[in-house]
Amino acid sequence: MIEHVIGGCVCPGKRCPGCEQVKCCGAFNRSLLRLDGLQVYCRECSREKKREDRSKHRDRAREENKRWRQNHREYERERKKPYIRMYQEKNREKYREQSRAERTMRRIETNTENR
Numbered sequence: 001m002i003e004h005v006i007g008g009c010v011c012p013g014k015r016c017p018g019c020e021q022v023k024c025c026g027a028f029n030r031s032l033l034r035l036d037g038l039q040v041y042c043r044e045c046s047r048e049k050k051r052e053d054r055s056k057h058r059d060r061a062r063e064e065n066k067r068w069r070q071n072h073r074e075y076e077r078e079r080k081k082p083y084i085r086m087y088q089e090k091n092r093e094k095y096r097e098q099s100r101a102e103r104t105m106r107r108i109e110t111n112t113e114n115r
Protein backbone atom coordinates (compact mmCIF):
# COMPACT_ATOMS: atom_id res chain seq x y z
CA MET A 1 0.00 0.00 0.00
CA ILE A 2 1.24 3.44 -0.81
CA GLU A 3 0.19 6.64 0.76
CA HIS A 4 -1.41 8.83 -1.83
CA VAL A 5 -0.63 12.48 -1.57
CA ILE A 6 -3.59 13.63 -3.57
CA GLY A 7 -7.05 12.74 -2.36
CA GLY A 8 -8.74 10.15 -4.56
CA CYS A 9 -5.48 9.34 -6.32
CA VAL A 10 -5.27 5.84 -7.78
CA CYS A 11 -1.80 5.94 -9.29
CA PRO A 12 0.29 2.77 -9.12
CA GLY A 13 3.01 4.72 -7.39
CA LYS A 14 6.57 5.19 -8.37
CA ARG A 15 9.72 3.92 -6.75
CA CYS A 16 12.19 6.57 -5.75
CA PRO A 17 15.83 5.45 -5.99
CA GLY A 18 16.75 7.97 -3.32
CA CYS A 19 14.70 6.78 -0.37
CA GLU A 20 13.91 3.44 -2.01
CA GLN A 21 10.23 3.84 -1.34
CA VAL A 22 7.27 3.50 -3.59
CA LYS A 23 5.53 6.80 -3.40
CA CYS A 24 2.47 8.36 -4.85
CA CYS A 25 3.06 10.13 -8.14
CA GLY A 26 1.92 13.27 -6.37
CA ALA A 27 5.05 13.04 -4.24
CA PHE A 28 7.17 13.55 -7.31
CA ASN A 29 7.82 16.81 -9.04
CA ARG A 30 6.81 17.00 -12.65
CA SER A 31 9.46 16.77 -15.29
CA LEU A 32 8.90 17.39 -18.96
CA LEU A 33 12.10 15.54 -19.74
CA ARG A 34 10.90 12.24 -18.34
CA LEU A 35 8.69 9.79 -20.19
CA ASP A 36 6.27 9.42 -17.30
CA GLY A 37 6.28 13.17 -16.76
CA LEU A 38 7.74 12.79 -13.29
CA GLN A 39 11.18 13.35 -11.89
CA VAL A 40 13.30 10.36 -10.93
CA TYR A 41 13.58 11.36 -7.27
CA CYS A 42 10.67 12.16 -5.05
CA ARG A 43 10.14 15.68 -3.82
CA GLU A 44 11.82 15.01 -0.50
CA CYS A 45 14.85 13.45 -2.12
CA SER A 46 15.25 16.11 -4.75
CA ARG A 47 15.00 18.69 -2.00
CA GLU A 48 17.69 16.82 -0.13
CA LYS A 49 19.80 16.57 -3.26
CA LYS A 50 19.37 20.23 -3.96
CA ARG A 51 20.55 21.02 -0.46
CA GLU A 52 23.53 18.74 -1.00
CA ASP A 53 24.34 20.44 -4.26
CA ARG A 54 24.11 23.77 -2.57
CA SER A 55 26.46 22.74 0.21
CA LYS A 56 28.81 21.31 -2.40
CA HIS A 57 28.63 24.58 -4.20
CA ARG A 58 29.33 26.38 -0.97
CA ASP A 59 32.40 24.21 -0.42
CA ARG A 60 33.62 25.04 -3.87
CA ALA A 61 32.99 28.71 -3.28
CA ARG A 62 34.91 28.51 -0.02
CA GLU A 63 37.76 26.74 -1.81
CA GLU A 64 37.85 29.43 -4.46
CA ASN A 65 37.72 32.08 -1.83
CA LYS A 66 40.69 30.49 -0.10
CA ARG A 67 42.64 30.35 -3.33
CA TRP A 68 41.81 33.96 -4.02
CA ARG A 69 42.96 34.95 -0.56
CA GLN A 70 46.22 33.09 -1.06
CA ASN A 71 46.85 34.84 -4.34
CA HIS A 72 45.85 38.07 -2.79
CA ARG A 73 48.25 37.55 0.08
CA GLU A 74 51.10 37.05 -2.36
CA TYR A 75 50.02 40.13 -4.19
CA GLU A 76 49.90 42.03 -0.92
CA ARG A 77 53.37 40.85 -0.04
CA GLU A 78 54.67 42.08 -3.39
CA ARG A 79 52.89 45.33 -2.89
CA LYS A 80 54.31 45.79 0.58
CA LYS A 81 57.87 44.92 -0.41
CA PRO A 82 59.01 48.50 -0.97
CA TYR A 83 57.61 49.50 2.39
CA ILE A 84 59.31 46.60 4.06
CA ARG A 85 62.55 47.61 2.42
CA MET A 86 62.03 51.14 3.61
CA TYR A 87 61.43 49.86 7.09
CA GLN A 88 64.55 47.73 6.86
CA GLU A 89 66.56 50.72 5.65
CA LYS A 90 65.40 52.62 8.64
CA ASN A 91 66.34 49.80 10.94
CA ARG A 92 69.53 48.94 9.17
CA GLU A 93 71.63 50.32 11.97
CA LYS A 94 69.79 48.19 14.41
CA TYR A 95 70.22 45.16 12.17
CA ARG A 96 73.91 45.82 11.76
CA GLU A 97 74.31 46.10 15.46
CA GLN A 98 72.47 42.87 15.92
CA SER A 99 74.48 40.98 13.35
CA ARG A 100 77.67 42.39 14.83
CA ALA A 101 76.64 41.10 18.19
CA GLU A 102 75.86 37.75 16.62
CA ARG A 103 79.23 37.62 14.94
CA THR A 104 80.96 38.45 18.18
CA MET A 105 79.01 35.76 19.90
CA ARG A 106 80.01 33.28 17.23
CA ARG A 107 83.64 34.29 17.52
CA ILE A 108 83.58 33.73 21.23
CA GLU A 109 81.97 30.35 20.67
CA THR A 110 84.52 29.23 18.09
CA ASN A 111 87.31 30.48 20.29
CA THR A 112 86.12 28.42 23.18
CA GLU A 113 85.75 25.45 20.84
CA ASN A 114 89.32 25.83 19.59
CA ARG A 115 90.67 26.00 23.06
Ligand SMILES: [Zn+2]
Pocket residue numbers: 016017018019020021041042043044045046
Ligand atom coordinates in the same frame (compact mmCIF):
# COMPACT_ATOMS: atom_id res chain seq x y z
ZN1 LIG B 1 12.74 9.66 -2.30
Ligand SMILES: [Zn+2]
Pocket residue numbers: 003004005006009010011012013023024025026
Ligand atom coordinates in the same frame (compact mmCIF):
# COMPACT_ATOMS: atom_id res chain seq x y z
ZN1 LIG C 1 -1.11 8.45 -5.91
